[in-house]
Amino acid sequence: MKKEKTLKVIAFSVAGIVGLCLVIIAALFIISGFFMPKKYMEPWQKDYATQFSDPRVSLAAVGLLAASNHNMQPWKIKLDKADPMVFYLYADSTRRTEEVDPNSRQMMISQGTFLEYVAVAGDKTGWHTDITLFPDGVYDESHLAHSMDLKPVAKITLSKTHPQDDKLYSAMFLPDTNREAYKPEKLNAEQENALTSLSAQDGLYVKLYQDTADLSKIGGFAIQSAAIESSVTRVMDESNAIFRPNEYLKDKYRYGYSVEGQGSAGFMKNIIQGLVTIFPTLNTGKAASENFIKYTRASVDSTPAYAMIVTDDNSRITQIESGMLYSRLVLTGHELGLAMQPLSQALEEYPEMKAPYDGLKQAFAPGGTIQMLFRVGEPTKDTPLSMRRDVGDLIIYYDFDSLYKLSDQP
Structure with missing residues (x-):
């Protein structure tokens, strides 16, 4: 009899815990805006x-x-x-x-x-x-x-x-950026030629890097620049200001960042959105800085190739033409089964970023301008729009x- 009572108490306790968890999850989904039209x-x-x-x-x-x-x-x-x-x-x-x-x-x-x-x-x-x-x-x-x-x-x-x-x-109509891990295989000759041949005009070049030494050097600059950016409060504040933690704010503003950019999708996306909405410090300050460095390091560790758009000059027209070329690269990459992700931090031109900016330019584009630096590879998973x-x-x-x-x- 005593044993049966104990089992009933345990069952009620488990049921209570399960019920509480379901209530919490439902609340997080509501706070996340899961039921809103997107x-x-x-x-x-x-x-x-x-x-x-x-x-x-x-x-x-x-x-x-x-x-x-x-x-x-x-x-x-x-x-x-x-x-x-x-x-x-x-x-x-x-x-x-x-x-x-x-x-x-x-x-x-x-x-x-x-x-x-x-x-x-x-x-x-x-x-x-x-x-x-x-x-x-x-x-x-x-x-x-x-x-x-x-x-x-x-x-x-x-x-x-x-x-x-x-x-x-x-x-x-596919995502232009994939921040997930890429497969370790290098680009084959067909893929490499298809991408590098897109820079047909003088003074505008696509350069591809797959050698171990180049990967290590470029990855080092990417991690260094991420660490610098994460330590500059005004820069992180600018990014945090355009972070949309839930569906309500995503529908209100429709631009900027969201948790999808941090690799969250499906069920967990709504859980994280709910938590970040209730506890905004989870994605600001030290937590945001640490996450940023962690994601950058993970990206670098799963990159089989980097590409750059390099130009002879840095005029406004050349900058626009570089953007046109980058779109052509992204679209062509989809046709080749490749994904891309810009790593823009090392190319940002505020004072604290001068060391990696100068170092990257001196190592890979002396006398020119690196307009774009980005990862290239076959993705291991799809990424949200x-x-x-x-x-x-x-x-x-x-x-x-x-x-x-x-x-x-x-």
């Missing part, structure tokens, strides 16, 4: 761009899937009212990350990633895109933010053509509702 994922649907009657908007809706510095999506679109085949790309000066990118070099690269996606989308849907960079002249560097507001990065002129069967188009803004948030236009197809109107 509007920030809508632009990734292939029919998202097709709902607009204006081809300029349709192309911009695909362009915003491109990679951007810190996922800031720093783009503005102005539609020419006089010519329905012309639109302009502006750099959004309110989306500068001035601590890590004080010279706005990464921001200009992001303009290029957008333009290349627009061009690829145009080829697929039957629109030739004639892109003219800085049609109103280059920026006044002494008043950079104001100049960004006044002068377009590019004028895009459309003309009707035959749709092309471009395999790169489908690749635009990241937040994207609605295309309407990019467009400077007096009547955005009129851009939807008539058939979609109520």
Whole structure:
């Protein structure tokens, strides 16, 4: 009898603990926003761009899937009212990350990633895109933010053509960045040639590194720069300010960072989102710094190859062209079964980063500029898609509702 009572007490205790755990998990899922519709994922649907009657908007809706510095999506679109085949790309000066990118070099690269996606989308849907960079002249560097507001990065002129069967188009709907472990196998000759041959113009090069000595040296710079960045409070504060810990904030802002970028997905993503929402210090201060270094080291330890985009000069036009080339590399990489991840810290140009910045440049691009440094390899697992803004948030236009197809109107 006593034994039966003891077993009942244990059973009730276990049931109570299980019940409490389920309540806690349910609470974390609610706090995480698990049940919310994820509007920030809508632009990734292939029919998202097709709902607009204006081809300029349709192309911009695909362009915003491109990679951007810190996922800031720093783009503005102005539609020419006089010519329905012309639109302009502006750099959004309110989306500068001035601590890590004080010279706005990464921001200009992001303009290029957008333009290349627009061009690829145009080829697929039957629109030739004639892109003219800085049609109103280059920026006044002494008043950079104001100049960004006044002068377009590019004028895009459309003309009707035959749709092309471009395999790169489908690749635009895949994640542009994979931070997971890569398989140890080096790139084969076909993959290497396909990537390095994309830099067809003078003064713009793709360099690939797979030798053990180069991997060790570049990985050392990556870890050194991550340690430096994690110790600079103002830089970490800038990153923390654009961290979206739950679905509510991801849907509200639709740009920046989230726990998916730290390798969380599925069930655990919602648990972590709930915990970080309740205890924000889990992803700030010392904890954030330690996690950042840990993830960088893990990435370096599972990298079979690094690639760089190196240029002879560092003009604004060259920076944009580097971004266009990087988008082409990402899309081609998908076709080759490869993933990529930028390691931008060693290329950031604030004072504390001077030592690794100078060291990397001296070792691998003396006399030139390394515009991009990134990991390359065959991924071991898929990675989630990241937040994207609605295309309407990019467009400077007096009547955005009129851009939807008539058939979609109520």
